[in-house]
Amino acid sequence: MTRRGIVLLALLGVVLLAAPLFADRYVVSVLTTVLWFAYVGQAWNVMMGFSGLLSLGHALYVGLGAYASAALFVHFGIGPWLGLWVAMLAATLAGCFIGFLGFRFGVRGVHFALLTIAFAEVARIGFDHLQWFGGSGGFFIPVAGDAGNDLLNLRGSPTLFYYVILALVAGALALSRRLLHSRLGYQWLAVREEPEAAEAVGVDLFRARITAVAVSSALTALGGVFQAFYFNNLFPEQVFSMGRSIEIILPAIVGGIGTLIGPILGAFILTPLGELLTFLIEVSGLDLPGLKQLFYGVALVVIVVYRPDGVWPWLARRLGLVRQPGEDA
Amino acid sequence: MTFDYYLNIAVSGVLTGLVYGLAALGLSVIFGVVRVVNFAHGEMMVAGMYGAVLLSGFLGLDPILAAPIVAAVLFGFGWLLQRGLVNRFVERPEHMQFILLLGIATIILNAMLMLFGPDSRNVQVPYGFDTVELGPLLLDAVRLRAGAGAIVVAAALFAFFRFSRTGKAIRACADNPLGARVVGLNIDGLYALTFGIGAGVVGIAGALMTLLVDARPQLAPEYTLLSFIIVIVGGLGSLPGALFGGVLIGLSEAMAGFLLAPSLKSLFSYVVLIVVLLLRPQGLLGKRS
Numbered sequence: 001m002t003r004r005g006i007v008l009l010a011l012l013g014v015v016l017l018a019a020p021l022f023a024d025r026y027v028v029s030v031l032t033t034v035l036w037f038a039y040v041g042q043a044w045n046v047m048m049g050f051s052g053l054l055s056l057g058h059a060l061y062v063g064l065g066a067y068a069s070a071a072l073f074v075h076f077g078i079g080p081w082l083g084l085w086v087a088m089l090a091a092t093l094a095g096c097f098i099g100f101l102g103f104r105f106g107v108r109g110v111h112f113a114l115l116t117i118a119f120a121e122v123a124r125i126g127f128d129h130l131q132w133f134g135g136s137g138g139f140f141i142p143v144a145g146d147a148g149n150d151l152l153n154l155r156g157s158p159t160l161f162y163y164v165i166l167a168l169v170a171g172a173l174a175l176s177r178r179l180l181h182s183r184l185g186y187q188w189l190a191v192r193e194e195p196e197a198a199e200a201v202g203v204d205l206f207r208a209r210i211t212a213v214a215v216s217s218a219l220t221a222l223g224g225v226f227q228a229f230y231f232n233n234l235f236p237e238q239v240f241s242m243g244r245s246i247e248i249i250l251p252a253i254v255g256g257i258g259t260l261i262g263p264i265l266g267a268f269i270l271t272p273l274g275e276l277l278t279f280l281i282e283v284s285g286l287d288l289p290g291l292k293q294l295f296y297g298v299a300l301v302v303i304v305v306y307r308p309d310g311v312w313p314w315l316a317r318r319l320g321l322v323r324q325p326g327e328d329a
Numbered sequence: 330m331t332f333d334y335y336l337n338i339a340v341s342g343v344l345t346g347l348v349y350g351l352a353a354l355g356l357s358v359i360f361g362v363v364r365v366v367n368f369a370h371g372e373m374m375v376a377g378m379y380g381a382v383l384l385s386g387f388l389g390l391d392p393i394l395a396a397p398i399v400a401a402v403l404f405g406f407g408w409l410l411q412r413g414l415v416n417r418f419v420e421r422p423e424h425m426q427f428i429l430l431l432g433i434a435t436i437i438l439n440a441m442l443m444l445f446g447p448d449s450r451n452v453q454v455p456y457g458f459d460t461v462e463l464g465p466l467l468l469d470a471v472r473l474r475a476g477a478g479a480i481v482v483a484a485a486l487f488a489f490f491r492f493s494r495t496g497k498a499i500r501a502c503a504d505n506p507l508g509a510r511v512v513g514l515n516i517d518g519l520y521a522l523t524f525g526i527g528a529g530v531v532g533i534a535g536a537l538m539t540l541l542v543d544a545r546p547q548l549a550p551e552y553t554l555l556s557f558i559i560v561i562v563g564g565l566g567s568l569p570g571a572l573f574g575g576v577l578i579g580l581s582e583a584m585a586g587f588l589l590a591p592s593l594k595s596l597f598s599y600v601v602l603i604v605v606l607l608l609r610p611q612g613l614l615g616k617r618s
Contacts, residue, residue, distance in 0.1 A: 122596060289442055
């Protein structure tokens with residue numbers, strides 16, 4: 001990254017840190033949504049962007065993380081900071097199981113993507129029938145009236161949640177950057193670009209791929225824990241839906257798959273755009289359900305036709321934020 | 330008595346499965362030749378359903394008679410889609426093709442939601458409540474006609490690929506695109522034709538489906554996934570496999586819906602998919618690559 005890029009990134013960090021001081025509740029809630037999608041987008045990016053494994057079922061890991069931590073809290077009074085380890089463990093086990101089945105039996109490409117969808121759908125239907133998790137009627141975390149901010153149990157004001165998700169995004173960015181420049185990261189890139197060549201120079205394909213799935217699913221589960229305690233309600237039809245899986249992958253696709261900043265930029269483009277559209281539809285008095293999604297569809301087609309590598313690589317080059325083409329952050 | 334009961338459910342599951350199989354045939358044809366996964370398949374199928382609903386509402390056409398018209402419209406749509414957009418993605422990485430078709434699927438789905446609303450629409454046919462008695466079997470007339478229609482269209486499709494010059498040219502494209510180009514075949518034209526055929530076939534499946542199910546936009550993603558499951562269970566690129574997979578999934582859905590709970594019937598299809606992916610990733614009738 002050039003000096004200008006670093007300055008801009010630092011400036012963005014400062015603005016985001018100070019945002020709750022001058023922004024109203026609505027802006028903070030939109031920013032929280034933006035950051036949530038930036039976070040899970042980064043988590044998904046570890047699999048698709050770094051190692052070339054197309055997962056279309058990331059809602060599974062969000063849902064497992066959300067349900068595991070919420071159930072521990074409601075049924076046993078175990079707080080989220082302990083629960084998140086169980087949540088990450090559950091999602092990682094599920095991810096490794098899918099990965100093991102897929103990589104062991106040579107399920108590749110489209111087939112692997114379908115396997116991930118299939119497991120997310122199985123979880124959706126399964127959780128609909130699991131009464132311990134509330135079944136299809138939903139699972140609720142009691143809202144603690146005016147107890148004030150309680151970071152230990154993750155109960156409190158929207159500002160508290162805002163800072164938690166901001167920290168998660170920053171943490172995921174740092175982790176991604178570190179991973180990408182590690183031995184493991186270079187192995188992932190090699191496996192993504194040329195699996196056969198990578199194997200020929202001694203990279204253990206199975207190990208490289210399964211660690212990518214493990215890291216990605218564990219990170220995604222944290223997004224689920226956040227979601228459970230932020231919204232306080234979970235419905236299998238929403239949490240595990242295929243629509244949710246697609247929402248998770250959009251920021252990275254729009255921003256730039258395989259880049260560090262891409263998922264964050266993509267979330268900052270998509271969520272405000274969606275809010276703007278909702279606003280415009282309300283103002284114009286048009287009551288057409290589906291108009292917003294229709295617009296998302298058009299945006300997807302336009303982006304993949306004209307900016308197939310995403311917005312970030314192009315923007316970074318245009319604004320002189322990186323030293324050479326292809327360099328990231 | 331109980332055996333007759335099971336037999337009835339099995340046969341009606343098979344008949345529904347034939348329509349599923351026809352839809353999956355469309356997907357299989359497109360994937361087998363153009364090598365692009367049509368993620369908008371269920372959306373096209375539901376568009377076919379609405380086509381039949383409209384033709385029945387305004388002209389009083391029976392869905393079976395509406396099917397050829399629906400097929401012609403969807404053929405045109407598929408042809409244009411391949412020519413205009415998908416063709417430039419043929420050489421691109423899989424995930425980009427997926428994103429493109431996901432975008433198209435989202436557009437079709439929400440356009441239908443805006444045009445027709447979220448409520449279900451159905452077609453009225455004079456034989457809607459008739460039953461046909463065959464020995465111990467007591468079958469719905471609508472299901473029998475839908476299944477028969479699916480068999481006729483599938484047979485016509487097999488004959489087209491087996492015997493016609495164009496069908497053989499398309500198969501040549503599927504086997505070896507470079508070789509086909511070398512001997513002078515117009516690959517881009519054949520790809521567009523294939524995408525059109527796939528879209529037309531799934532349109533017919535949609536029209537036939539209105540005999541069994543009410544049309545709603547929300548069905549589209551379900552049918553996309555169902556078609557995928559069927560194609561993979563049957564074997565990618567294998568046309569008989571797609572039909573066979575459809576029958577198998579239709580049968581297992583009917584049995585699961587009866588023996589366990591109706592809400593669990595799609596779970597069963599996913600379990601079948603996972604088992605097949607693990608034990609025979611190339612599909613039941615697919616060839617090992």
